[in-house]
Amino acid sequence: MDPTHPVVDEYLLAHHTPADDVLGELAAATREAAGDAAHMQVSADEGALLTMLTRLTNARFAVEVGVFTGYSTLCVARGLAAGGRLLACDVSEEWAAIGRPYWERAGVADRIDLRIAPALETLRALAPEPAVDIAFIDADKENYPFYYEELVTRLRPGGLVVLDNVFLGGRVLDPAYREERHVTMRRLNDLIAADERVDSVMLPVRDGVTVARRR
Numbered sequence: 040m041d042p043t044h045p046v047v048d049e050y051l052l053a054h055h056t057p058a059d060d061v062l063g064e065l066a067a068a069t070r071e072a073a074g075d076a077a078h079m080q081v082s083a084d085e086g087a088l089l090t091m092l093t094r095l096t097n098a099r100f101a102v103e104v105g106v107f108t109g110y111s112t113l114c115v116a117r118g119l120a121a122g123g124r125l126l127a128c129d130v131s132e133e134w135a136a137i138g139r140p141y142w143e144r145a146g147v148a149d150r151i152d153l154r155i156a157p158a159l160e161t162l163r164a165l166a167p168e169p170a171v172d173i174a175f176i177d178a179d180k181e182n183y184p185f186y187y188e189e190l191v192t193r194l195r196p197g198g199l200v201v202l203d204n205v206f207l208g209g210r211v212l213d214p215a216y217r218e219e220r221h222v223t224m225r226r227l228n229d230l231i232a233a234d235e236r237v238d239s240v241m242l243p244v245r246d247g248v249t250v251a252r253r254r
Contacts, residue, residue: 051084058083062113065141069108072137079107081177081203085245086114089175089201092250093118096199098172101125104158104186105178109138115175116147125151126165128158129178158182162189169195169253177203180220184227191236194253200237202227206247 058066062083070077081089089111093101097120106112106129116125129135132155142148154161158178174190176183183202190200204224210216211224231239231251239251 052082055084055087058086061141061145062086062110065108065110065113065138068137068141069110073108073134079177081111081114082245085203085248086110088244088248089114090118092199092201093173096172096197099123100170100172102162102171102174102190103127104162104174104176104190105129106131106135106138106153107177108134109142111175111177112138112151112153113142113145113147115173116142116150117145119147119150123150126161127151127153128161129153129155130157131155159185159189162186162193165189165193167193169193169198171195172198174198174200175203176200180204180207181223183223184230187227187231191234191251191253196253198253200251200253202231202249202251204246205241205249206243208246211247 066080069080093115098118099120099122101115101119103112103115103125106127112125112127119125135153142151159182171190171193172195176186187200194200205211205228207221207224210221211228231249237251237253239249242248242250
């Protein structure tokens with residue numbers, strides 16, 4: 040199930056602030072290096088949304104779970120307020136290394152603290168107080184509930200947690216799909232909708248994006 044008709048898709052991509060040369064070249068480098076796996080990179084319009092949400096929260100401390108080649112990392116880092124910092128969590132130095140030169144070119148490398156380690160270890164090592172302004176989750180789906188819980192408890196009031204791929208190609212909408220990631224995402228989507236700690240909205244952006252705001 041594709042939530043975006045090809046005609047709508049083209050129209051959307053033509054009507055957002057366009058990606059600049061740095062983002063465009065990073066996207067091209069990702070396609071060349073990753074081949075079929077390049078679909079894990081967020082699209083240009085979703086990247087623009089991340090930058091906008093980061094700016095709207097006036098974020099000084101952001102967290103990203105799932106870096107891949109660093110396109111979304113660059114988008115979030117660009118939206119940070121002066122002196123802001125992004126804690127970027129991933130397990131692959133090889134993929135993240137593709138993005139580093141582009142972070143440098145964009146002038147945001149000094150804002151990015153890349154941690155190569157299991158993300159849950161990194162998140163659980165954070166202080167418990169609510170200091171996170173915005174968090175973006177785009178990693179292994181089976182651990183989404185754990186990432187969400189570690190992050191939502193650390194969001195300051197008004198802070199956001201943004202989750203990508205909440206449709207899983209439409210399979211979440213079809214109960215016939217029973218793989219662990221499908222069941223896990225289905226349950227998490229229900230949990231967030233009922234979570235009294237947040238106000239949330241699920242958007243049909245690409246493969247589904249949920250934005251939850253801490254009350």
